[in-house]
Amino acid sequence: MLQTIKLEHILFLDIETVPEFEDFNNLDEEKKSLWEAKTQYQRKDDFNAEQFYNRAGIWAEFGKIVCISVGFFNFKNGDRTFRLTTFKDEERTLLQQFSELLKEHFSKPQHLLCAHNGKEFDFPFIARRMLIHNLPLPLKLNLFGKKPWEVPHLDTLELWKFGDYKHFTSLKLLTNVLKIPSPKDDISGSDVRNVFYNDKDIARIVNYCEKDVLAIAQVILKLRQEKLLEASEVVSVQ
Known part of the structure; x- marks a missing residue:
């Protein structure tokens, strides 16, 4: 049961990704061809491969991670x-x-x-990018040979599905229905590419990413029917 897990044993995380290159024309000819083939189904006749490239950040083979935000609980002297x-x-x-x-x-x-x-996204994306960079996989991301109940991952979307595998709920919607207070954001996930390449404002992306990590932790507290975090309990360390 979720209530039996110690909160301090959980590392909450979120990643922000962008296309690996700023412009489609930065790809070599083979990669352009592979991108065209990879996205043909999604594009249909609505976009050509170059027009669709601003969405490349959702695929680990064509995107890259620009930040990983993490959060964890600390309990000390009753605080x-x-x-x-x-x-x-x-x-x-x-x-x-x-x-x-x-x-x-x-x-x-x-x-x-x-x-x-x-x-479906963060864990495999991180693992794939690590292998692309020839980095060893950490134990918590190396799932080869593991049985489903041995995988050390929690997913708030999966928890909210309650076995309903056709159901998708965004984090923004989930915090809304669970009445979790969330400060208004000035960007959304679809804006990250432009903020990174055009505005070159990584601090703005980090702020957005950390808000998501906090929201994920709040969802876990809500699902455990525990008291939500107050602003005074949240510490950002840069």
């Missing part, structure tokens, strides 16, 4: 805090930093990773 931090360097470096965090602090059997739609 509860939720600490947030973000890795936002060059992709290979931030992946190494994230891997070190897992190795040093979240590698034991009781530790879990938690994200919203993480099993």
Whole structure:
């Protein structure tokens, strides 16, 4: 049961991704052809491959991670805090930093990773990009040979589905229906590409990503029917 998991054993996370290159024409001819073939079904006759390239960030083969935000609970002397931090360097470096965090602090059997739609997006995206950069997979992302009940991942979308596999609920909608307070954001996921390449404002993306991590933690608290975090309990460490 969810209530039996110690909150301090969970690492909450979210990633923000963009196309690997700013412009479609930065791809070599073979990669352009592969992109065209990969997206043919999604594009149909509505867009050509170049017009569709601004969506390349959702595929690990054509996108890259620009930040990974993480959060974890800390209980000390009866006080509860939720600490947030973000890795936002060059992709290979931030992946190494994230891997070190897992190795040093979240590698034991009781530790879990938690994200919203993480099993379909965040976890495999991180693992694929690590392999592309020839980095070793951390134990918590190496799922080869594991049985479903051995996978150390929590997914708030999966928890909310209650076995209804055709159902999708965005994190924004879920926080709304669960009455979890959420500050208004000035960007959405579809804006991240432009904010990164055009505005070159990584701080704005980090702020957006950390809000999602906090929201995921709040959802877990709500599903456990526990008191939500207050602003005074949240600490952002840069």
